[in-house]
Amino acid sequence: MKLREIAxxxxxxxxxxxxxxxxxxxxxHYPLLVEQLTAERVKSHFAGVVEGDVVRYELxxxxxxxxxxxxxxxxxxxxxxxLDAHGKSLSSxxxxxxxxxPSNVRQSGD
Amino acid sequence: xxxxxxxxxxxxxxxxxxxxxxxxAEKGDIQYLVFECLGERTVALAQQARxxxxxxxxxxxLEERMHAVLPLCAAKRIKIVTNMGAANPxxxxxxxxxxxxxxxxxxxxVAAIIGDDVLxxxxxxxxxxxxxxxxxxxxxxxxxxxxxxxxxxPMAEALFQGADVVITGRASxxxxxxxxxxxxxxxxxxxxxxxxxxxVAGHLLECAGQITGGYFSDPGYKDxxxxxxxxxxxxxxxxxxxxxxTKVAGSGGAVxxxxxxxxxxxxxxxxxxxxxxxxxxDFSKVRIEEIAKDRVRVSGGRGSRRTDTLxxxxxxxxxxxxxxxxxxxxxxxxxxxxxxxxxxxxxxxLTGVAATELRFDLIGVDSLHGPQVSDRAxxxxxxxxxxAGRTESLREATRIGNEVxxxxxxxxxxxxxxxxxxxxxxxxxxxxxxRELAKPEVRFVEV
Numbered sequence: 001m002k003l004r005e006i007a008x009x010x011x012x013x014x015x016x017x018x019x020x021x022x023x024x025x026x027x028x029h030y031p032l033l034v035e036q037l038t039a040e041r042v043k044s045h046f047a048g049v050v051e052g053d054v055v056r057y058e059l060x061x062x063x064x065x066x067x068x069x070x071x072x073x074x075x076x077x078x079x080x081x082x083l084d085a086h087g088k089s090l091s092s093x094x095x096x097x098x099x100x101x102p103s104n105v106r107q108s109g110d
Numbered sequence: 111x112x113x114x115x116x117x118x119x120x121x122x123x124x125x126x127x128x129x130x131x132x133x134x135a136e137k138g139d140i141q142y143l144v145f146e147c148l149g150e151r152t153v154a155l156a157q158q159a160r161x162x163x164x165x166x167x168x169x170x171x172l173e174e175r176m177h178a179v180l181p182l183c184a185a186k187r188i189k190i191v192t193n194m195g196a197a198n199p200x201x202x203x204x205x206x207x208x209x210x211x212x213x214x215x216x217x218x219x220v221a222a223i224i225g226d227d228v229l230x231x232x233x234x235x236x237x238x239x240x241x242x243x244x245x246x247x248x249x250x251x252x253x254x255x256x257x258x259x260x261x262x263x264p265m266a267e268a269l270f271q272g273a274d275v276v277i278t279g280r281a282s283x284x285x286x287x288x289x290x291x292x293x294x295x296x297x298x299x300x301x302x303x304x305x306x307x308x309x310v311a312g313h314l315l316e317c318a319g320q321i322t323g324g325y326f327s328d329p330g331y332k333d334x335x336x337x338x339x340x341x342x343x344x345x346x347x348x349x350x351x352x353x354x355x356t357k358v359a360g361s362g363g364a365v366x367x368x369x370x371x372x373x374x375x376x377x378x379x380x381x382x383x384x385x386x387x388x389x390x391x392d393f394s395k396v397r398i399e400e401i402a403k404d405r406v407r408v409s410g411g412r413g414s415r416r417t418d419t420l421x422x423x424x425x426x427x428x429x430x431x432x433x434x435x436x437x438x439x440x441x442x443x444x445x446x447x448x449x450x451x452x453x454x455x456x457x458x459x460l461t462g463v464a465a466t467e468l469r470f471d472l473i474g475v476d477s478l479h480g481p482q483v484s485d486r487a488x489x490x491x492x493x494x495x496x497x498a499g500r501t502e503s504l505r506e507a508t509r510i511g512n513e514v515x516x517x518x519x520x521x522x523x524x525x526x527x528x529x530x531x532x533x534x535x536x537x538x539x540x541x542x543x544x545r546e547l548a549k550p551e552v553r554f555v556e557v
Contacts, residue, residue: 004331008328008372010372012375012377012378021372021376025368045483047483048482057380059381059393059394061397061398062371062374062397063371064375066375066378068380076241076539077150079535081469083478083496088325
């Protein structure tokens, strides 16, 4: 299933760095995010967009991950040639990732 | 001394809607109304405006916003705090006092905070940029402005001295909200946990509608009612730092745990180290709970000692950008769009346009996330091509849009709606300045 089914997301910008939060709708899905949404996977999903590193922060209190992606905004929001200089639309691309739902998680929710 | 205050957030950026602030003043039962209107590069642009006219250089919507809210705020003794001063807080304060007088209001005490302009101090040192290799000195005559992110204390000082309206230039956005808390509760400036929790409140409120359902709706997944009448948020803060986020009953939008979670991480990097002028805030232990409809409790913000430096936004003339767009539709639209991009690519080479960076987009296909992320996109009914390039002069930038426009008569079939632009790029980079080099001051204007 798509990440969009179990999580929501928001993008923020600072200079040439973009951050994308991924927040589980339901706390029981947070461990899945931690397990499957690695920084490496996010970096490869954004091939051609993220030129720098991806660092992941975990926020178990609010069932959220925060991905910080450097060298991502065309040299910086204030000078970028991009149509979406802020990268505000990036969160929607992340929600397109595939998540594998283990059968025990699915059952416990139904 | 008050035990609880209600702070309204009246704008989340310079061009934001006008009437939600009026609704807050009218029905929000607020004691403070904050307007955050100063984007990263706005001070640099405002500085250019001030150079041309010494009475300008403040926010272009200041007059409209003040006309709208001053009568109610004066009647209800609601204090206004804003960074609409941009590059000229004193002129903004004079204009505000004039407006109050022209509206026939009782005399208001309007304070300007100055001292964020640290251009001279920056010129004396040779501070390295945080974003790329290089120093301020190397910018030479391309340097336009340098403004330090001031903390909450000078604004709180103005409130302590009786200001009804406080107008600052560059200050940290959360500090605009922290100032009313310092004023109401007189928190010590070394109680890092309280300042951290106050920063959480300010951070959540500073983008106004972004916590009441704006920048959030995704039909079928995240539905928000009545975005055309989006209500702006109210932060209810207690002396002990307790915080509830809410909005005016009956306004559009929604305040939920989800909207608050998204906004908590907005523009945050390491959640344990959110650097502010007054504190290094820690968001990592924050708890968010819905306690009623459109009412969310936020607790657990903490903090540690502030750093010895202030972040400074340096504005400089970076380059020029030229751009052109044209649309194709119907069967074969995508192929004609791709052909058009190839033609422009070759023309820019043939005619020797001196661009240091070029970008070729298919709007509707790959313009937002590039060809790799977008490779599963299907054939659209219509496509708009976009070519953008960076140059060292306006003249060269103009040639880029021209090469797109000439596709009308020289390019693929059925190209319509061509558009072009060329502009200079004022960009922002940051340096860290020893904090004692910024000397903020409160100045009251006489009406």
